[in-house]
Amino acid sequence: MTTVRIPAGWPATEEEARAVQDGLRARLVLDEPGPPPGTGRVTGVDVAYDDERDVVAAAAVVLDAASLEVVAEATAVGRIPFPYVPGLLAFREIPAVLAALDALPCPPGLVVCDGYGLAHPRRFGLASHLGVLTGLPTIGVAKNPFTFTCDPPGPGRGASSPLLAGEEEVGRALRTRDGVKPVYVSVGHRTTLSGACAHTLALTPAYRLPETTRRADALCRRALRTATAPRA
DNA sequence: GCGACAG
């Protein structure tokens, strides 16, 4: 476990944060195919909070993309750097996530985020932000449609429908389990939407959510408990 | 102007 250091100049206001998004968005790379699903490594990142004690814990879990076995994992703990504001989630999560990624003993490969990438009011959600800051290919897999709209995908696993911001397809509602509500997939950085969906399906052999996020979720909660546990 | 809104 490492300690999070909030970057100098981290935004303090919503206005500053939105300006950062508008500035970094130009660095997004959206014309790369991304890594092929089922090969190399895939890393899940997630964050848990104790607002009461002002503690944030992040986890990064590296899986072998073919076997989905855990290859490596790391956690980071620190203070909460930004309040939760819809559209500005990245400023709350990223410092801890970067610290956890830095603590990994091996390259992460594709990073799977719990949240959105291009499906964002300014087309720069958590997954895109993390991708630009790290240079890594990223995708976002969220549990809710946020403010976007979509028709329900067909009932079978693999069915999908466009996630729309007006006329623009910003992501896809993707059914990962028969008859279970879909997840919402969007491109983060250096990936394509169809590739992001293919990765998501490869990561969901048994549950609605990707193995990456399930592992990272469990690990960051554990790290938060440990960090806030009363001292002996 | 008011409410809704990833985690």
Add this chain to the structure above:
DNA sequence: ATCTTGTCGC
């Protein structure tokens, strides 16, 4: 995100 027990179903 987080607060929270049992319960229905494969």
